[in-house]
Amino acid sequence: xxxxxxxxxxxxxxxxxxxxxxxxxxxxxxxxxxxxxxxxxxxxxxxxxxxxxxxxxxxxxxxxxxxxxxxxxxxxxxxxxxxxxxxxxxxxxxxxxxxxxxxxxxxxxxxxxxxxxxxxxxxxxxxxxxxxxxxxxxxxxxxxxxxxxxxxxxxxxxxxxxxxxxxxxxxxxxxxxxxxxxxxxxxxxxxxxxxxxxxxxxxxxxxxxxxxxxxxxxxxxxxxxxxxxxxxxxxxxxxxxxxxxxxxxxxxxxxxxxxxxxxxxxxxxxxxxxxxxxxxxxxxxxxxxxxxxxxxxxxxxxxxxxxxxxxxxxxxxxxxxxxxxxxxxxxxxxxxxxxxxxxxxxxxxxxxxxxxxxxxxxxxxxxxxxxxxxxxxxxxxx
Numbered sequence: 142x143x144x145x146x147x148x149x150x151x152x153x154x155x156x157x158x159x160x161x162x163x164x165x166x167x168x169x170x171x172x173x174x175x176x177x178x179x180x181x182x183x184x185x186x187x188x189x190x191x192x193x194x195x196x197x198x199x200x201x202x203x204x205x206x207x208x209x210x211x212x213x214x215x216x217x218x219x220x221x222x223x224x225x226x227x228x229x230x231x232x233x234x235x236x237x238x239x240x241x242x243x244x245x246x247x248x249x250x251x252x253x254x255x256x257x258x259x260x261x262x263x264x265x266x267x268x269x270x271x272x273x274x275x276x277x278x279x280x281x282x283x284x285x286x287x288x289x290x291x292x293x294x295x296x297x298x299x300x301x302x303x304x305x306x307x308x309x310x311x312x313x314x315x316x317x318x319x320x321x322x323x324x325x326x327x328x329x330x331x332x333x334x335x336x337x338x339x340x341x342x343x344x345x346x347x348x349x350x351x352x353x354x355x356x357x358x359x360x361x362x363x364x365x366x367x368x369x370x371x372x373x374x375x376x377x378x379x380x381x382x383x384x385x386x387x388x389x390x391x392x393x394x395x396x397x398x399x400x401x402x403x404x405x406x407x408x409x410x411x412x413x414x415x416x417x418x419x420x421x422x423x424x425x426x427x428x429x430x431x432x433x434x435x436x437x438x439x440x441x442x443x444x445x446x447x448x449x450x451x452x453x454x455x456x457x458x459x460x461x462x463x464x465x466x467x468x469x470x471x472x473x474x475x476x477x478x479x480x481x482x483x484x485x486x487x488x489x490x491x492x493x494x495x496x497x498x499x500x501x502x503x504x505x506x507x508x509x510x511x512x513x514x515x516x517x518x519x520x521x522x523x
Contacts, residue, residue: 254426263482
């Protein structure tokens with residue numbers, strides 16, 4: 142039974158099942174779908190609110206764990222000089238889609254679509270990991286390169302959401318951000334006391350951070366990003382991104398281990414809430430988002446990664462330019478975070494739905510990457 146559950150997680154079955162159900166439901170019974178999403182679900186809160194404002198706190202919290210661990214000695218971002226190439230690749234993976242989106246919008250779109258530039262900047266971590274292992278094999282350095290890139294550009298995506306996509310009907314009230322500072326201060330003090338249980342950090346620091354963001358009219362899903370780095374952790378990292386170290390029992394590692402399963406299966410709830418778009422909503426922004434993710438990511442990551450290697454910051458040993466191009470194509474799977482940003486970028490439901498459709502279509506990046514891997518001669522390593 143446990144093996145079957147692990148297979149479901151590994152192949153992102155809950156996430157994809159939620160997408161299929163949401164799209165079918167929204168097209169067969171749009172009124173019923175939107176009623177389910179917006180009506181009181183638990184405690185007077187809607188299913189959409191629970192999915193986006195509460196559950197996604199855990200999703201971004203797990204991402205914050207990966208980023209925190211990668212900066213520890215022995216992690217993929219330490220020392221920073223070893224990560225210059227993937228970090229520059231990450232920069233290309235953000236700039237490339239923004240440039241493609243902006244240029245295409247000038248040529249074929251309209252001013253009403255300007256705000257969508259942030260949608261194609263992020264990479265779906267879970268799906269990128271799945272596709273990368275299918276194409277490269279578990280032992281290929283391109284897998285760690287791609288995961289590092291995905292986690293880092295998702296961190297940039299968090300910043301884009303917080304800075305550029307506040308609620309347009311509610312102006313930002315910065316004074317409430319002092320609650321985040323208070324939460325961080327309390328988390329720091331608990332760490333100084335060597336508190337070895339992660340719950341007080343989450344319940345006190347996380348609640349203050351969530352309240353500060355919510356009342357400041359910024360997205361509260363980012364609440365744990367400010368608290369997670371204060372959890373006590375190992376002095377040295379002994380694994381790569383998304384590899385679990387069973388011997389690490391620190392609060393940071395325990396939080397990831399105990400909640401990652403919840404997040405993996407909870408992505409069914411997120412995709413069910415956000416992927417329900419009608420095919421009639423397809424429009425110009427659908428193709429702006431889709432092409433920006435597919436072409437912008439591949440061109441940006443390959444271009445900046447190649448430039449970094451020419452400047453002396455080499456690709457990981459055993460990784461070739463063909464592998465880099467294929468990894469860039471895989472990174473075009475924006476999906477989860479792209480759906481999330483699309484929900485914040487546009488107030489108009491029609492434009493928002495069309496943009497989300499572009500994010501869903503980005504799943505095609507997996508098929509294109511398989512073809513590209515054959516053309517570039519990627520060698521799978523188990």
